[in-house]
Amino acid sequence: xxxxxxxxxxxxxxxxxxxxxxxxxxxxxxxxxxxxxxxxxxxxxxxxxxxxxxxxxxxxxxxxxxxxxxxxxxxxxxxxxxxxxxxxxxxxxxxxxxxxxxxxxxxxxxxxxxxxxxxxxxxxxxxxxxxxxxxxxxxxxxxxxxxxxxxxxxxxxxxxxxxxxxxxxxxxxxxxxxxxxxxxxxxxxxxxxxxxxxxxxxxxxxxxxxxxxxxxxxxxxxxxxxxxxxxxxxxxxxxxxxxxxxxxxxxxxxxxxxxxxxxxxxxxxxxxxxxxxxxxxxxxxxxxxxxxxxxxxxxxxxxxxxxxxxxxxxxxxxxxxxxxxxxxxxxxxxxxxxxxxxxxxxxxxxxxxxxxxxxxxxxxxxxxxxxxxxxxxxxxxxxxxxxxxxxxxxxxxxxxxxxxxxxxxxxxxxxxxxxxxxxxxxxxxxxxxxxxxxxxxxxxxxxxxxxxxxxxxxxxxxxxxxxxxxxxxxxxxxxxxxxxxxxxxxxxxxxxxxxxxxxxxxxxxxxxxxxxxxxxxxxxxxxxxxxxxxxxxxxxxxxxxxxxxxxxxxxxxxxxxxxxxxxxxxxxxxxxxxxxxxxxxxxxxxxxxxxxxxxxxxxxxxxxxxxxxxxxxxxxxxxxxxxxxxxxxxxxxxxxxxxxxxxxxxxxxxxxxxxxxxxxxxxxxxxxxxxxxxxxxxxxxxxxxxxxxxxxxxxxxxxxxxxxxxxxxxxxxxxxxxxxxxxxxxxxxxxxxxxxxxxxxxxxxxxxxxxxxxxxxxxxxxxxxxxxxxxxxxxxxxxxxxxxxxxxxxxxxxxxxxxxxxxxxxxxxxxxxxxxxxxxxxxxxxxxxxxxxxxxxxxxxxxxxxxxx
Ligand SMILES: Cc1cc2nc3c(=O)[nH]c(=O)nc-3n(C[C@H](O)[C@H](O)[C@H](O)COP(=O)(O)OP(=O)(O)OC[C@H]3O[C@@H](n4cnc5c(N)ncnc54)[C@H](O)[C@@H]3O)c2cc1C
Numbered sequence: 017x018x019x020x021x022x023x024x025x026x027x028x029x030x031x032x033x034x035x036x037x038x039x040x041x042x043x044x045x046x047x048x049x050x051x052x053x054x055x056x057x058x059x060x061x062x063x064x065x066x067x068x069x070x071x072x073x074x075x076x077x078x079x080x081x082x083x084x085x086x087x088x089x090x091x092x093x094x095x096x097x098x099x100x101x102x103x104x105x106x107x108x109x110x111x112x113x114x115x116x117x118x119x120x121x122x123x124x125x126x127x128x129x130x131x132x133x134x135x136x137x138x139x140x141x142x143x144x145x146x147x148x149x150x151x152x153x154x155x156x157x158x159x160x161x162x163x164x165x166x167x168x169x170x171x172x173x174x175x176x177x178x179x180x181x182x183x184x185x186x187x188x189x190x191x192x193x194x195x196x197x198x199x200x201x202x203x204x205x206x207x208x209x210x211x212x213x214x215x216x217x218x219x220x221x222x223x224x225x226x227x228x229x230x231x232x233x234x235x236x237x238x239x240x241x242x243x244x245x246x247x248x249x250x251x252x253x254x255x256x257x258x259x260x261x262x263x264x265x266x267x268x269x270x271x272x273x274x275x276x277x278x279x280x281x282x283x284x285x286x287x288x289x290x291x292x293x294x295x296x297x298x299x300x301x302x303x304x305x306x307x308x309x310x311x312x313x314x315x316x317x318x319x320x321x322x323x324x325x326x327x328x329x330x331x332x333x334x335x336x337x338x339x340x341x342x343x344x345x346x347x348x349x350x351x352x353x354x355x356x357x358x359x360x361x362x363x364x365x366x367x368x369x370x371x372x373x374x375x376x377x378x379x380x381x382x383x384x385x386x387x388x389x390x391x392x393x394x395x396x397x398x399x400x401x402x403x404x405x406x407x408x409x410x411x412x413x414x415x416x417x418x419x420x421x422x423x424x425x426x427x428x429x430x431x432x433x434x435x436x437x438x439x440x441x442x443x444x445x446x447x448x449x450x451x452x453x454x455x456x457x458x459x460x461x462x463x464x465x466x467x468x469x470x471x472x473x474x475x476x477x478x479x480x481x482x483x484x485x486x487x488x489x490x491x492x493x494x495x496x497x498x499x500x501x502x503x504x505x506x507x508x509x510x511x512x513x514x515x516x517x518x519x520x521x522x523x524x525x526x527x528x529x530x531x532x533x534x535x536x537x538x539x540x541x542x543x544x545x546x547x548x549x550x551x552x553x554x555x556x557x558x559x560x561x562x563x564x565x566x567x568x569x570x571x572x573x574x575x576x577x578x579x580x581x582x583x584x585x586x587x588x589x590x591x592x593x594x595x596x597x598x599x600x601x602x603x604x605x606x607x608x609x610x611x612x613x614x615x616x617x618x619x620x621x622x623x624x625x626x627x628x629x630x631x632x633x634x635x636x637x638x639x640x641x642x643x644x645x646x647x648x649x650x651x652x653x654x655x656x657x658x659x660x661x662x663x664x665x666x667x668x669x670x671x672x673x674x675x676x677x678x679x680x681x682x683x684x685x686x687x688x689x690x691x692x693x694x695x696x697x698x699x700x701x702x703x704x705x706x707x708x709x710x711x712x713x714x715x716x717x718x719x720x721x722x723x724x725x726x727x728x729x730x731x732x733x734x735x736x737x738x739x740x741x742x743x744x745x746x747x748x749x750x751x752x753x754x755x756x757x758x759x760x761x762x763x764x765x766x767x768x769x770x771x772x773x774x775x776x777x778x779x780x781x782x783x784x785x786x787x788x789x790x791x792x793x794x795x796x797x798x799x800x801x802x803x804x805x806x807x808x809x810x811x812x813x814x815x816x817x818x819x820x821x822x823x824x825x826x827x828x829x830x831x832x833x834x835x836x837x838x839x840x841x842x843x844x845x846x847x848x849x850x851x852x853x854x855x856x857x858x859x860x861x862x863x864x865x866x867x868x869x
Contacts, residue, residue: 018119021147022046024467025138027405028154029118030058032440032456034109035081036154037117039464045471048146050138052123056114057105058156060098064182065202065392066209068098071230071291071346072451075239076261077101079108080251081457086243094289095230095346126406127151129435134476136436149476150467152438153402157448160400164197164393165514168372175388179206180395189213192387195377197369199225200507201345203392208349210390211359218384219354220377222364223505224334226315227345231289255458256528260451263296269602270298270307282314295340302499303566303850308338315339322351331363337504343448397507398443398521399423409434422510422519426480426488426544427534427560429459435479438463443521444492448508450527458527462534466542475547475554484544487559494837495565496520498850525565533560563809564837564851571762571839583772587678591648602847604656605663606630612651615695617675618687625651627662627669628704635668636709636867638741639689639696639725641718643844645773646677646685654715656846657856661713664860667867668705669713670696674721682778685717686787689725690734697735709867711739711800715844716765716812717773719745723790723819730798737800739866741859744805744812744840745819747791749774749783753814763809765840770811791819796826803831803862805855807838831862 024040026033029051040047053061060068070077074091088111089104096104109115123141130137136151161180169176177187179202194214196207199221211217243250253262270278278298285293300307316333323329332351334342353359367380376385396404399419407415410433418424418433425431428445429438440459441447447455470478496502502509502520510516523530537543537560546555563571582590608630614621629635640658642649651673662669674688693712700707714722719742726740751770760767778788786793802823806816820832835843835855843852843859 018048019046020144021135022048023148024048024150024152025050025136025146025148026152026154027051027124028058028156028159028401029053029056029114029120030061030154030156030159031079031105031453032156032460033058033118033154034105034114035079035457036152036440036460036463037114038081038112039460041117043464043468045467047117048148049118050122050124050140051118051120052141054120055102055106056109056118057102059158060101060105062159062182063180063202064098064184064186065177065179065206065390066187067205067207067348068179068182068202069095069205069230069232069346070101071095071201072261072453073236073239073290075235075243076254076451077453078104079453079457082108082112083247085111086247091235093232094235095232124405126408128408129410129437131410134435150436150438152440152463153405153442154440155401155405157398157401157441157452158395160396160404161391162394162396162400162513164391166197166369166372171374172372172376172389173374174376174386177388177390179203179390179392187388189388191215193385194218194388194390195220195384195386196390196392198392198394199223200392200394201225201343202394204345204347204350206390206392208347208353211353211356215358217359218362218386219359220362220364220369220379221331223336223342224332225342225345226312226334226339227347227350228286228291228294228315228318229289230346230348231287232348236288236290254451254454255531258526258528259292259449260446260454260527261292263292266296266299268298269300269304270310271300271304275310275313278310279314279317282311286318289346291344291346295344301338302340302501305338305500305503308340308500311339319351322355324355328354328361331361337506338500341501341504342506342508394507394512396513396516397510398447399510399516400513402439402442407434407437409437420517422517423521424485424489426485427537428523429462429534430478430480430545432480432482432485435477444488445523446525446527446530447522449522449524454527458531458534462538465538470547473547474549474552476550477548478542479546481544481546481555481557483557484559487544487562491525491561491565492520492523494851495523495525498564498566499524525561529565529568536560562837563839564842564849566849566851567837567839567842570842570845570849571764574764581766581769583766583769587647587676587776594644594648594653598653598655601656601845604659604846607659607662615672615692615699618684618691619675619680622675622688622692623651623673624692625655625658625671626703627658627671629662629666629668631666633668633704634701634706635666635704636711636738637668637670637696637700637703637705638665638711638713638863639693639722640669640671641674641689641712641714641721641725642671643714643716643718644676645769646717646720646777647773648676649718654718654844657715657844660846660856661860661863664857665863667711667863668703670703677777681776682782683785683787685721685777686724686728689721690728690732693725693729693735706867708736709738710735711737711741711863711866713741713743713863714745715743716840717746717777719743720747720788720790723747724787726799727786727790727793739801739803739863740799741863741866742802742804742816742819743843743859744807744810745790745816746812747789747819748815749778749780749789753818755813755815756811759809759811759813759839763811763839765811767811791815791822796823796828799823799826799828801829801831801866803833803859805833805835805843805859807835807840807842809838810840812840833858
């Protein structure tokens with residue numbers, strides 16, 4: 017007789033539930049594992065349609081927790097077919113006696129949290145109510161087939177099949193007229209097999225999908241060799257990789273090579289027949305539309321090369337979504353199938369289904385009779401199984417209502433208001449964007465370790481805090497925002513199910529980065545969780561990931577280079593280093609014209625670079641001062657940013673090479689700034705600019721020069737300024753603001769580098785001069801309208817914030833952007849960090865606005 021009160025109830029006996037069961041036994045928890053089906057395997061139990069296969073190679077799609085399995089189980093193919101994967105699950109279940117711990121044919125219909133007892137009440141289809149301390153949804157991301165939203169489905173009297181619920185005895189389509197509705201992965205895998213038997217096959221397609229041949233055969237020898245040589249390293253690399261399969265990250269932009277070169281690289285990946293290789297060929301195909309187009313066009317070229325009828329080939333070629341933004345498929349003979357005379361493709365965009373009838377399908381202007389209809393219409397992915405299990409948390413709130421506008425989770429594992437509820441590969445975790453075996457094992461390990469930690473430390477409940485959950489939502493959104501995934505109407509975005517909220521359901525920041533976040537949460541004393549026991553409570557509230565994801569990747573990459581700190585170099589060495597780094601960055605957008613010249617500074621000639629918009633002039637002018645701590649940089653060193661500002665604001669940018677310290681210390685830079693402004697004003701017409709529409713702009717030390725120049729032009733009666741644009745400006749030489757300490761270590765501009773800059777530029781006494789520290793000016797009244805951008809993880813953040821506040825208090829019109837998750841340098845990194853683009857757009861808009869009368 018099974019216990020009706022246990023430590024843990026697990027729903028689902030796919031690979032997730034099976035492994036969790038094993039771990040619960042090992043760690044001595046009492047449990048019930050409930051499964052709706054009558055065998056183990058989950059996905060591979062239900063999806064028995066012809067051609068069902070895994071598209072991650074068997075070298076990677078397998079458990080790693082039992083090392084004996086590597087010897088005891090040999091995969092026959094590179095991409096295992098469903099029967100073999102199901103046999104594998106059954107083999108593991110038998111080997112570890114898991115069958116004895118699972119109750120089959122038992123569906124969980126509902127669960128309620130009982131706040132008084134601090135336990136869950138679980139209701140099953142057998143009429144039983146089980147109580148438990150911890151409730152784990154191992155219910156799968158792709159386990160609830162989507163109901164087809166088509167008129168008349170109930171009328172059809174022929175045979176109806178759903179790929180995700182295929183009859184166990186198989187189906188013989190010989191001599192039959194068959195309709196397949198849907199061309200996602202299941203459709204693409206099954207259509208060639210159905211076509212082999214059917215007398216007539218009509219495929220109804222709403223969206224063509226990218227698919228590549230699996231080139232199935234024996235497991236890939238190179239991976240087999242690597243595993244044999246050093247399994248531990250291989251598995252470690254998989255766990256910390258982007259997708260759960262160890263692949264070398266590409267460092268090549270698709271836009272940095274010719275189309276011919278790009279296609280040659282893609283062909284190499286194609287020939288491998290590995291799903292992830294193609295998307296991994298270029299570093300930017302997931303984040304840059306144009307880069308993605310290169311891959312998409314390669315794939316379309318492949319379709320054209322196979323499908324003989326050009327009209328059909330065109331219909332089978334995706335144009336409306338980028339490669340990878342919907343799950344790409346792997347096939348065996350899919351496109352070739354459309355060359356067969358008895359196979360027809362119907363485009364639902366031009367010939368929509370009007371209704372399913374008793375005998376067939378009415379579509380477009382036609383009616384056709386069929387013996388069988390196959391629905392390959394996909395799944396209510398990621399949330400379907402969790403939400404349909406009717407979970408009610410604290411205060412009677414259901415998970416369904418909480419997630420009405422999109423799933424809210426902390427780490428994809430837990431959700432506020434639902435204590436002791438865990439989801440395996442839930443929304444907000446990498447799940448379907450990964451090799452799911454790696455993700456499943458990581459979640460099971462995390463849940464096991466958490467349960468053990470709670471038991472050992474006298475905690476009864478664990479629940480994320482609202483702050484942590486909201487922070488995770490923001491982080492997931494930040495990750496999605498830098499990609500082009502949100503452009504597609506995919507099931508990743510919930511777009512395949514009518515009424516489902518349109519948000520990115522899986523976490524797109526990568527398997528390894530996700531794992532590190534989970535580890536960090538635990539290492540910081542369960543950051544963002546409240547743990548409570550009968551005699552104690554613990555809550556380390558906070559946020560696990562705040563730096564913008566692309567910025568974080570750059571920081572991680574830089575840390576692997578072990579570069580010397582700049583402040584350990586001489587100014588000459590630092591300049592050479594800075595120039596070498598600049599030479600490696602993308603050049604930025606095209607502008608109408610770039611010319612170099614010299615202007616009159618305070619003590620001799622200074623070089624300048626002029627960026628002219630492509631539109632007819634004359635144009636308003638921004639006199640721009642570069643960053644580099646007054647020590648390095650030049651009129652060309654902020655080239656990508658100047659191009660970007662010029663192109664986006666339709667403003668003539670004149671970037672000035674003011675004199676540098678220590679050769680020309682304070683007040684040389686400030687005096688040159690003001691002299692340059694006067695010269696530009698006097699020569700505006702010849703430069704193609706408008707003399708009474710001039711602003712100053714600058715970044716970092718250049719922001720300091722710009723701010724000081726604005727004050728000098730106000731005080732000395734210099735040229736009238738229409739505005740000042742200050743990006744992360746230095747405003748206060750005291751360096752006493754909290755952000756110097758808070759952000760002084762990890763974020764490229766460090767506290768000690770800033771000290772090094774100041775030491776070269778100005779003596780402690782000089783720093784008190786407003787021409788070095790514009791924040792210290794007696795008054796800021798009368799300064800021009802200002803756009804000031806500060807970055808959250810910049811040591812200079814607080815002095816920039818203070819300057820913005822002081823300007824506002826002085827009555828100056830100020831627009832202050834606080835760039836969340838950014839560092840001192842990130843907004844200048846044009847075409848490298850997509851997360852900086854919205855802020856640059858804002859800066860350009862503000863610059864344009866300065867000149868509007
Ligand atoms: C056709 C197809 C191909 C795939 N190919 C790949 C691939 O190549 N690579 C990859 O990484 N992943 C692939 N996947 C994803 C696949 O789902 C996972 O790899 C993995 O099998 C999921 O295991 P799981 O245990 O988390 O969930 P599942 O295998 O889905 O198991 C969940 C179980 O929970 C049960 N259940 C759900 N709700 C309830 C309830 N209320 N009460 C009782 N029981 C319930 C279900 O019956 C099911 O058995 C594929 C999925 C599909 C559908």
